[in-house]
Amino acid sequence: MTAFHVMSGAGEAYARPVVNKISIADVFDALRRGFDDFREKPSHYVFLCLMYPIAGVFLALATSSANLLPMIFPLVAGFALIGPIAAIGLYEISRRREAGMDTSWTHALEVTRSPAFPSIVTGGLMLFAFFVVWLVAAQTLYANVFGDVFPRSISAFTSEVFSTPQGMQLIFWGNLLGLGFAIIVLATTVVTFPILLDRDVGLVAAMEASVRATITNPIPVFCWGLIVAVSLVVGTIPVFIGLALVIPILGHSTWHLYRKLIAPPVV
Numbered sequence: 001m002t003a004f005h006v007m008s009g010a011g012e013a014y015a016r017p018v019v020n021k022i023s024i025a026d027v028f029d030a031l032r033r034g035f036d037d038f039r040e041k042p043s044h045y046v047f048l049c050l051m052y053p054i055a056g057v058f059l060a061l062a063t064s065s066a067n068l069l070p071m072i073f074p075l076v077a078g079f080a081l082i083g084p085i086a087a088i089g090l091y092e093i094s095r096r097r098e099a100g101m102d103t104s105w106t107h108a109l110e111v112t113r114s115p116a117f118p119s120i121v122t123g124g125l126m127l128f129a130f131f132v133v134w135l136v137a138a139q140t141l142y143a144n145v146f147g148d149v150f151p152r153s154i155s156a157f158t159s160e161v162f163s164t165p166q167g168m169q170l171i172f173w174g175n176l177l178g179l180g181f182a183i184i185v186l187a188t189t190v191v192t193f194p195i196l197l198d199r200d201v202g203l204v205a206a207m208e209a210s211v212r213a214t215i216t217n218p219i220p221v222f223c224w225g226l227i228v229a230v231s232l233v234v235g236t237i238p239v240f241i242g243l244a245l246v247i248p249i250l251g252h253s254t255w256h257l258y259r260k261l262i263a264p265p266v267v
Contacts, residue, residue: 015201017209018263019216026260027220031227034253037094041103042248069150069157074138077178080232081131083247084189085124090251091194091258098259116196119203123192127185134181141177145170186225187214194258199265213261224257 089108097103111117145166151157161167188207195206214221228250235246 015199015205017195017199017201017205017265019209019213020261020263022217022220022260024220024223027224027227027257030224030256030260031249031253033256034094034249034251037097037252037255038245038249040097069154070142070146071135071139073174074135074178076236078131078134078138078181080228081134081181081185082124082127083228083232083250084185084193084254085120085127087247087251087254088120088193088197090248091197091255094252094255095197098255111197114197114200116200116202119196119200119206120193123189123196123203123206127189130181130185134178137177137181138174141173142170145173182225182229186221187211190214190221190224190254191258191261194255195262198258209262217261 088111089105092108092111093103093105096107101107111120114120146160151160161170188210190210191213192203192206192210195201195209196203201209231246231250232243235242
């Protein structure tokens with residue numbers, strides 16, 4: 001049954017992938033391997049990743065009206081929360097290259113044929129729900145700090161945020177709140193979707209393995225999260241265009257990080 005399949009995978013036994021102990025050097029090696037995947041045939045990824053800068057610009061334009069200005073940062077920051085599912089096609093490309101198979105970008109769409117696709121979809125819906133909760137929390141925080149008064153313009157909003165006590169309070173609590181959301185998503189999804197793509201263990205087992213990988217390797221996983229956060233910030237600076245390079249490299253690197261964190265299944 002699909003519901004059971006989503007929870008526990010194809011087999012009746014609950015799978016518990018074996019977690020490896022890694023170092024920070026392994027994290028940077030995964031990043032190097034991800035860059036190698038991207039460099040192999042970068043033209044393949046233009047189609048896959050063009051949506052990211054376009055979506056980023058759209059989010060900025062959609063929030064350009066005065067009453068939506070406070071939501072620009074939460075939208076851009078929260079956009080990273082759905083990154084693990086958005087990069088699923090890139091994991092497939094890395095998986096195929098690793099196996100010596102054809103890496104044409106059209107194969108990225110073959111994830112829809114995966115036996116674990118119901119689990120992948122369910123995980124994606126979970127991340128989207130988390131994204132919505134983050135937006136609601138950010139809006140609530142702004143309302144508690146500034147009330148129901150919205151800035152008149154971008155310059156007025158910038159001035160309020162960076163030159164008033166309320167603005168400093170918003171920056172502090174907003175970043176603290178965002179850090180909490182980021183830690184939860186990182187811990188529960190750092191290898192969840194690569195696992196599901198590689199072996200059909202079910203969403204719950206994949207998330208549990210991701211949490212165990214984080215607990216076993218807190219410093220390397222935190223280092224990876226920091227790399228992702230900094231890279232996404234850098235990618236958004238030139239009108240989000242940098243994301244067309246940052247997203248595929250991070251996506252490919254995530255696959256190789258998964259290979260290091262999770263031991264191969266015993267045949």
